[in-house]
Structures are given as C-alpha cells and as structure tokens.
Amino acid sequence: MPFGYASPEQIMRDKADYARKGIARGRSVVVLQYVDGILFVAPNPSRALHKISEIYDRIGFAAVGRYNEFEELRLGGIRYADINGYTYDRSDVTGRGLANLYASNLGRIFTESIKSLEVEVVVAEVGESSDGDAIYRLTFDGSVFDEHGFAAMGGQAEAVSTRLKERYRESMSLADALEVALTALTEPGGERPPVGQLEVAVLDRNREHRKFLRLTGGRLERLLAQTSTPPATTTPAPAPAENGTSTATSSDDAPTGPPPTGPEGDVDDGSSPL
Secondary structure, eight states: OTTOOOOHHHHHHHHHHHHHHHHHTSOOEEEEEETTEEEEEEEOOOSSSOSEEEEETTEEEEEEEBHHHHHHHHHHHHHHHHHHHHHSOGGGOOHHHHHHHHHHHHHHHHHHSSSOOOEEEEEEEOOSSGGGOEEEEEOTTSOEEEESSEEEESSSHHHHHHHHHHHOOTTOOHHHHHHHHHHHHSOTTOOOOOGGGEEEEEEETTSSSOOEEEEOHHHHHHHHHTSSSOOOSSOOOSSOOSOOOOOOOOOOOOSOSOOOOOSOGGGTTTOSBO
C-alpha cells in the first residue's frame, strides 16, 4: 500500500461517493406503470447510444451513468437470458433472476475493484396483468430495491421521485403516464426536452411475443399531442424555423448488436455519464 493505511470503511465510503457523483451527472430516467404495461422515459441527446433497451420477451432495461459500463451489464443480461431461455424454457427467464444476477456482479465489483461502476440500473418485467408487473432498481453497490408503481434514478433523482409521487396514480393511460413522467423530469419553470431528445419505450402486455416497443418519430409526436403540454418538436434555435416537424428517426428495438458511432464527440465513447 504506497501511501499508508486507510480503513476498509473509509475505502468503501470513498468508492460510494465517487460512484454517486458520477451517476448524479447523468440525466434522470423514469420508469412507471400504466394500465397496459410499463413506460420508460429518458432525456437523451444521442441517437446512437440507448439508455433504454430490451433484454428479453417481457423484460426491459434502463440505466444511467457511464455508457460503456452499463452497456456491458446489458449485454451480459442478454447472454444470461438467451442461454437460460434456450436451455430450459423462455418462461424461466424472469426479471427477478436478472436483477439477482446484476446485484451479484455489481456487489462483487464494488467490493473487490479499486473503482466501483458508475451506474444505476432498472430491470422491469411486464406480467399478464398489472399485479404481475415488477420494477427492480439496482444501485452501484449491488443493492436491490423492489419498486412499486414507479422508479427514478440519475440526475436529481430525489426531486424527480418527489414529483412522481405527487402525480402518479394507478391504471393511467399511456398518454397520462407520459405526461406524469415528463412533468417529473422537468424542473419547475423549466422547458421540456424536444421530441428529438427524448428516448421513450414501453413494455406493452397486449403485444404478441416480444412486449418491448420503442416510441419514436410520428408515433411519439401523436402521443405527446394527447398530453396537456407537449414538448417542442425541435431543438430551440436562435432564428425561428418554418418547419416544426421532429427529425427523430425510428430505431431498431432488437436487443443485440453494438451501437454505431455517432457525431456526439466524447459522449459516444462512454466516457461521460448519460
């Protein structure tokens, strides 16, 4: 030990503080139940790097923090789900099993590595009815929280959770749930992110087979039009523009494959929190 002794308690506190600061620099993510499933909403300026993804038939994944670190967790979860679904049965792959796997890996890294992962993760599983829905939030040290109704992480998570608690109610429609999520993600008096900088997806229990669906482009704009205060459809510019149509493009919701490198500079290499 080159610079003297540090107690195990101090080492753990330092690693925890380091991870919390990194996660807080990322933009918040909201996951909440609605009448037909589970909704994921995240401000995300990058079109190449996803914070919300599909893991398996009924299971979705959301994360905040360093992209390169939570992408490794996502890919590991996909491998786990594919192997177990093929070896046993697809119904044997559950959100709880995946959350336990992530908790074990995160806890081991936090305890044994010099640097803990700067990530916070949500694993959500949609059931046949709302009673079967499950939302698990995992922190950098491997702690697991079984959330009921909604979860928020990253950025100003406590303030976002408070606003969610004030507005959330059971059995909301998808449009109402999106309105609640966007209100919670927006600071009082602040402006909502434009459509092109929103990442939105659902686990829809009414879909056949794969329940995960990304909401992009015109589909997202139509849904936002049903809310009371839809966000702008374009990024604000100094000069007024005639065309107010979003340039968001649909993205493939397949869970595998590395993301392409985009024009986002140092964001794309995973070095900055998302």
